[in-house]
Amino acid sequence: MKLRRKLFSSKDPYDFSKAEIFLDACRENYDHLITHCDDYKKISEGLGIRSSKDINRPSDIPVIPTMLMKQHDFRSGRYMVMATSSGTSGKMSHVRFEFGALMAALKMSIKVTRYHGIMTAKPCRYIVMGYKPHRSNKTAVAKTAYLTTFLAPAISRKFILKHTSDGYKPDFESIVEALKKYEKGRAPVRFMGFPSYTFFLFRLLEERGLSFKLPKGSKVMLGGGWKQFYQEAADKDTFYKLAKKTLDIDEENIVEFFGAVEHPILYTDCAFHHFHVPVYSNIVIRDPDTLEPLENGQTGLVNLISPLCTATPILSVMTDDLGILHDGSECPCGVKSPYLEIVGRVAPEDIKTCAAGAADILKGVKV
Numbered sequence: 001m002k003l004r005r006k007l008f009s010s011k012d013p014y015d016f017s018k019a020e021i022f023l024d025a026c027r028e029n030y031d032h033l034i035t036h037c038d039d040y041k042k043i044s045e046g047l048g049i050r051s052s053k054d055i056n057r058p059s060d061i062p063v064i065p066t067m068l069m070k071q072h073d074f075r076s077g078r079y080m081v082m083a084t085s086s087g088t089s090g091k092m093s094h095v096r097f098e099f100g101a102l103m104a105a106l107k108m109s110i111k112v113t114r115y116h117g118i119m120t121a122k123p124c125r126y127i128v129m130g131y132k133p134h135r136s137n138k139t140a141v142a143k144t145a146y147l148t149t150f151l152a153p154a155i156s157r158k159f160i161l162k163h164t165s166d167g168y169k170p171d172f173e174s175i176v177e178a179l180k181k182y183e184k185g186r187a188p189v190r191f192m193g194f195p196s197y198t199f200f201l202f203r204l205l206e207e208r209g210l211s212f213k214l215p216k217g218s219k220v221m222l223g224g225g226w227k228q229f230y231q232e233a234a235d236k237d238t239f240y241k242l243a244k245k246t247l248d249i250d251e252e253n254i255v256e257f258f259g260a261v262e263h264p265i266l267y268t269d270c271a272f273h274h275f276h277v278p279v280y281s282n283i284v285i286r287d288p289d290t291l292e293p294l295e296n297g298q299t300g301l302v303n304l305i306s307p308l309c310t311a312t313p314i315l316s317v318m319t320d321d322l323g324i325l326h327d328g329s330e331c332p333c334g335v336k337s338p339y340l341e342i343v344g345r346v347a348p349e350d351i352k353t354c355a356a357g358a359a360d361i362l363k364g365v366k367v
Helices: 002-008 016-036 036-046 099-115 140-148 172-180 195-208 227-232 235-249 353-363
Strands: 081-084 096-097 123-130 154-164 167-170 188-195 219-220 253-260 264-269 282-286 297-305 317-326 337-344
Touching: 002 016, 016 036, 036 227, 081 140, 096 099, 099 264, 123 140, 123 172, 123 195, 123 235, 140 188, 140 219, 140 337, 154 195, 167 253, 167 282, 172 195, 195 219, 195 235
Parallel strands: 123 154, 123 188, 188 219, 219 253
Antiparallel strands: 081 096, 154 167, 253 264, 282 297, 297 317, 317 337
16 A cells, blocks of 8 residues: 555644545545455446546545444455444444555554644653553443553553453542642543543532642543534533633643544644644545535535445444534635535434445345
């Protein structure tokens, strides 16, 4: 995968002069997939794409809905690591990564986090508002949260979700006790994990009349979404105000990540909390009824594209997220690449075109 190596070696993670390299790397990935995965080949043929020569732009790449990946285990080569989605819907996607994908992901993570000032040499204490590692937990969100604790040297790691005989249980009391201790120290504290549990901690502290002044350089880093707590999701303004009130952490020190196990590209929000699209990926917004690409500024289904991986056919995946792609010029941060706004999620029964189309394409594929 020479073109993948070239793409993921780009020095500037938002240099969109690399658009031609990106498309060539996608064609390279596609050629591998149709020769190593019969199911993906059937999907391609069902969509009228029989060769990489038929791919003239990213939106031409045959799409696999993430809802279908939760029903069917796609494979397209040897792998070293496997990760699964969280399974909040009852079923999980299984995504496998070969050595080349892991190296590309490492390069990407270093460049993106350095760009946003997240990777530093200054030691800190981590409070992970997510799962404590356990051999039974193979979810990508657990692996990612743990790996994030290597972006700055870790003095200590404390996890809110601990594995018990009844599954994972949150331990808010131990986090409160840790905050009392860390407030007196000099090392910055970095929160990392689910925004839901982080927000619940803020509310608990507020209800108890507790507030802490954490050391300079402390941050709140959010990833993994609200999952089953989506009905309790707080608006950003409320979240930022509680972070300041309870931990004395300013909005500028709150960082949010976006990604998916089916699209393991690191999206990090800018100073104005916009998810600019890095050079390693491309996003197409599609009409929910026709699946035709939409212009920037219009709302539709989010199609995520990246040539990162070959061991699983995740070159182009259709999510059940509704989003808007904005022109980069609309954001004052200075990054010129488009940015994604997630506006909601559609229920599986509402994605009629996606589901029906996938069923037609996959005739003969055992799900």
